[in-house]
Amino acid sequence: MDIKIVKPTIEDVRGTIEVQYKTWLATYPNKKAGITIDDIEYRYKDAFSPERLKKREEMIVSQEPNEKYIVAKDGDRVVGMCYAVIHEDKNQLEAIYILPEYHGRGIGTKLWNAVLPFFDKTKDIYVEVADYNEKAIGFYKKLGFIDTGRRFSDERFKMKSGAMLPEMEMKISVTQ
Numbered sequence: 672m673d674i675k676i677v678k679p680t681i682e683d684v685r686g687t688i689e690v691q692y693k694t695w696l697a698t699y700p701n702k703k704a705g706i707t708i709d710d711i712e713y714r715y716k717d718a719f720s721p722e723r724l725k726k727r728e729e730m731i732v733s734q735e736p737n738e739k740y741i742v743a744k745d746g747d748r749v750v751g752m753c754y755a756v757i758h759e760d761k762n763q764l765e766a767i768y769i770l771p772e773y774h775g776r777g778i779g780t781k782l783w784n785a786v787l788p789f790f791d792k793t794k795d796i797y798v799e800v801a802d803y804n805e806k807a808i809g810f811y812k813k814l815g816f817i818d819t820g821r822r823f824s825d826e827r828f829k830m831k832s833g834a835m836l837p838e839m840e841m842k843i844s845v846t847q
């Protein structure tokens with residue numbers, strides 16, 4: 672398997688949304704949190720509409736200097752994506768998603784290594800993760816992230832059913 676980490680092109684727009692959709696379906700339904708498959712399906716019901724595809728295309732093509740969007744590709748297929756932003760006060764790892772059938776093969780680590788040089792070395796890197804997402808928490812711990820103790824829910828992740836994604840914050844210091 673020869674996985675390449677590259678900047679996405681217009682041809683990758685649909686693939687990036689597909690990775691997100693499939694990953695969300697495989698990761699976020701959770702009995703305790705009250706999040707159902709239907710909740711996730713609903714969030715993605717218009718994900719491939721022309722408007723949303725256009726929006727994603729703009730996001731990918733016109734990246735601002737404080738944004739980094741990269742993908743992992745197996746041949747022509749997008750199998751992973753990573754999006755990071757440098758804010759005034761902190762670096763934020765906004766998203767890192769690998770297609771479920773590609774988990775545990777080092778692709779997440781490859782994306783992390785590729786995005787790391789982009790971050791502002793004078794600030795810590797933060798990530799927000801569902802508190803029941805043991806796989807991601809294990810992944811971030813392995814990279815050196817620690818739990819900041821902050822727990823919260825964001826209106827952006829309020830589901831159709833009314834359930835809220837319970838989130839925790841983790842951070843890593845790369846300051847020089």
Ligand SMILES: CC(C)(COP(=O)(O)OP(=O)(O)OC[C@H]1O[C@@H](n2cnc3c(N)ncnc32)[C@H](O)[C@@H]1OP(=O)(O)O)[C@@H](O)C(=O)NCCC(=O)NCCS
Pocket residue numbers: 694698766767768769770773774775776777778779780781798799800801804805806807808809810811813
């Ligand atoms: C979390 C995720 C990005 C990790 O990517 P990956 O390519 O599967 O991870 P890697 O193969 O690079 O694994 C690196 C390390 O993560 C940890 N890890 C991986 N899978 C794990 C699991 N199921 N449980 C605990 N730790 C795990 C291990 O320490 C692993 O190191 P090892 O292989 O030496 O044991 C990926 O599984 C994923 O996309 N998950 C669903 C989406 C998601 O939760 N994204 C994060 C949202 S905040």
